[in-house]
Amino acid sequence: MRNISKTVDAIESSLTLRIDSKAKAMKKEGKDLVLFTAGEPDFDTPQAVKEAAIEAINANFTKYTKSSGIIELREGICEKLKKDNGLEYSPDEIVVSNGGKQALFNIFGAILNPGDEVIVLTPAWVSYSPQIKMWKAKPTEVKTYPENDYLPQEEDLEKAITDKTKAILFNSPNNPTGAVYDKRTLEMLAHIAQKHDLYIVADEVYEKMVYDLPHISIASFDGMKERTLIINGFSKSHAMTGWRVGYSVASLNISKQISKIQSHTTSNINSITQKAALKALSVDTKYMMDEYKKRRDLISDMLSNANFKFFKPKGAFYVMVNMTEFLTDEKNTEDLCMELMEKAGVALIPADAFGAKGFVRISFATSQELIKKGINRLIEYLK
Ligand code: GLU
Numbered sequence: 001m002r003n004i005s006k007t008v009d010a011i012e013s014s015l016t017l018r019i020d021s022k023a024k025a026m027k028k029e030g031k032d033l034v035l036f037t038a039g040e041p042d043f044d045t046p047q048a049v050k051e052a053a054i055e056a057i058n059a060n061f062t063k064y065t066k067s068s069g070i071i072e073l074r075e076g077i078c079e080k081l082k083k084d085n086g087l088e089y090s091p092d093e094i095v096v097s098n099g100g101k102q103a104l105f106n107i108f109g110a111i112l113n114p115g116d117e118v119i120v121l122t123p124a125w126v127s128y129s130p131q132i133k134m135w136k137a138k139p140t141e142v143k144t145y146p147e148n149d150y151l152p153q154e155e156d157l158e159k160a161i162t163d164k165t166k167a168i169l170f171n172s173p174n175n176p177t178g179a180v181y182d183k184r185t186l187e188m189l190a191h192i193a194q195k196h197d198l199y200i201v202a203d204e205v206y207e208k209m210v211y212d213l214p215h216i217s218i219a220s221f222d223g224m225k226e227r228t229l230i231i232n233g234f235s236k237s238h239a240m241t242g243w244r245v246g247y248s249v250a251s252l253n254i255s256k257q258i259s260k261i262q263s264h265t266t267s268n269i270n271s272i273t274q275k276a277a278l279k280a281l282s283v284d285t286k287y288m289m290d291e292y293k294k295r296r297d298l299i300s301d302m303l304s305n306a307n308f309k310f311f312k313p314k315g316a317f318y319v320m321v322n323m324t325e326f327l328t329d330e331k332n333t334e335d336l337c338m339e340l341m342e343k344a345g346v347a348l349i350p351a352d353a354f355g356a357k358g359f360v361r362i363s364f365a366t367s368q369e370l371i372k373k374g375i376n377r378l379i380e381y382l383k
Contacts, residue, residue: 001263002003007133007134007136008134009266010115010133010204011130011133012126012130012315013326013352014127015149015349015350015353016037016038016039016126016349017038017335019037019349019350020035020037020038021343023035023037023341023347026341026347027248030127031345032208032345033345033346033347034370034373034374034377035318035342035347035366036343036344036346036347036348036349036362036363036364036366037306037347037348037349037363037376038315038363039149039175039204039236039318039363039365040233040235040241040363040365041236041239041241041317041365042239042365042366042367043081043239043285043288043291044239045238045239045240045243046238046239046278046280046283046285046344047278048279048283049203049238049240049277049279049280049283050276051279052275052276052279053272053275054278055275056129056271056272056276057272061271061272061275062271062272063270063271064267064271064316065268065271065274066268067259067262067263067267067268068094068095068096068255068258068259068262068263068268069094069095069247069268069269069274070096070271070274070275070278071091072278073096073274073277073278073281074091074092074094074096074247075091076278076281077091077094077096077247077249077281077374078090078091078093078094079149079281079298080281081249083205085207085219085220086131086217086220087217087220087225087249088220089249090252092252092255093249093250093251093255094247094248094255095148095247095248095255095258095259095262096245096246096247096248096269096274096277097245097246097247097262097266097269098204098244098245098266098269099233099234099235099241099245099246099361100203100231100232100233100243100246101127101131101246101249102244102246102262102266103231103232103233103246103247103258104127104128104131104201104203104231104248105131106248106258106262107201107229107231107248107250107254107258108131108132108134108137108201109135109255109257109258109261110229110250110254110257110258110261111166111167111199111229111257111337112132112135112136112137112166112167113137113166114136114137114165115136115137115138115163115164115298116137116138116164116166117138117139117140117162117164117165117166118132118137118138118140118165118166118168118201119135119139119140119142119157119160119161119165119167119168119169120132120139120140120141120142120169120170120340121128121142121144121152121168121169121170121171122141122142122143122144122354122355122356123143123144123174123176123177123223123351123354123355123356123359124141124151124169124171124174124175124176124278124335124354124355125171125175125176125203125318125354126353126354127167129141131264135167138164139256140160140162140165140297141355142156142157144177144179144310145354146177146311147267148180149311149314150174150177150178150179150311151179151181151182151185152170152185152188152189154188155190158192159193161192161196161327163333164181165196165198166198166199167198167199167201168189168192168193168198168199168200169200169201169203170189170200170201170202170203170314171188171202171203171204171205171206172202172203172204172206172212172215172315173207173209173215173313173314173315173316174206174315174316175310175316175318176318176320176349176351176354176356176361177313177318177320177356178311178312178314178315178316178318178319178320178340179311179313179314179315180210180212180213180215180220180314180315181216183211183216184217184263186218186221187221189218190218190221190224193224193227194195194223194224194227197227198227199227199228199229200218200219200224200227200228200229201228201229201231201315202218202219202228202229202230202231203231203244204217204230204231205231205232205235205236205237206315206316206317207232207237208237208285208289209289209292209315209316209317210234210314210315211238211293211296211313211314211315212290212314212315213314215315217228217291219249219309219345220349225372226250228250229248229249229250230248230249230250231246231247231248231249232247232249233244233245233246234280235245235248236317237280237285238285239282239284239285239288240276240277240280243270243272243276244269245269245273245274245276245279246268255280276312292317292364293315294368295364295366295368296312296313296319296364296373298368298371298372299319299362299371300312300319302371302372302375302376302379303319304323306375306379307383308321308322308381309321309322309325310322315350317363317364317365318361318362318363318364319361319362319364320351320356320359320360320361320362321330321359321360321362322359323336323358323359323360324358326329326382327358332350332352332359333350333351333352333358333360334350335357336360337349337350337360340378340381343381344378344381345377346374346375346377346378346381346382348360348361348362349361349362349363
């Protein structure tokens, strides 16, 4: 047999999705398990959004649409960008995709040539590096540390930049650290991008989940709109993970490339979902965000009272806990997570694959009651 793609063969499948399905399968088989695995809101998709989808079906809105998405939705996204982020874009600069994941994959395809380097600020979500590699480019990891509130440092970036560096990718609010980049950090990133003529890929999918400081889009800084590519979506903001709807925001020349990629791969996203997303733009989900803040406070208090080592998240719905004291040469974080799942009845994600060796990620997109139950199980088992 001829060999297969070395690039794809060298990539791991998504760890978050893999562990989440394993935990869900165990639960289905009757195992008493509290899931802190996938970053998936436990809220139902708002009723008005579901009804818009039903109406779309009944109105036979079930055929191809423009590959980049229906004009009303792209116009609505432009209004959102203006209102929430102070950004002026035209509908041709938006491409609606199958979740933020596809938007990101399209963006990399639009800007990367083989051998280009992308700086990935870590700890980072598990899908960034594989996506970069799939376009035959190279992710360069630049670490951030809890001592600096997981904010990137200028000297670390300067050291990592080479003449092959094409872009800096970051995610704020951050999965998995819970960091939120403040104005000063964003100004530093903007300065570096301009100095070295780099793109910024800004994953803003958690923008609504900020607890201590506001979310600012780096594209709103002077001279940054042209070089910033934004990814966003409805999965987290409107509890719509299964609908698969996200989007990219980029200047017209890049959006044209993004549209080309999408037109040859998936075409438009589900037509019904597009109508649902259009409705979602007018549905206020502050009640969800207020509840996440309560959960953030609850989980932080519980972990802190039990003397766990962690960074109190300022945004998103994850907390990373340092587990090194419970690890040995024979037991890494993945082994520990398996043990916790089987013996303590609590499912966590090992954060090594996020670039945080010795840490686990806890998603608190689950009820306060389950947070109490799950964290108490963790305390009883480990402490
Ligand atoms: N982004 C979420 C997470 O990190 C969803 C799962 C995934 O796509 O990786 O858990």
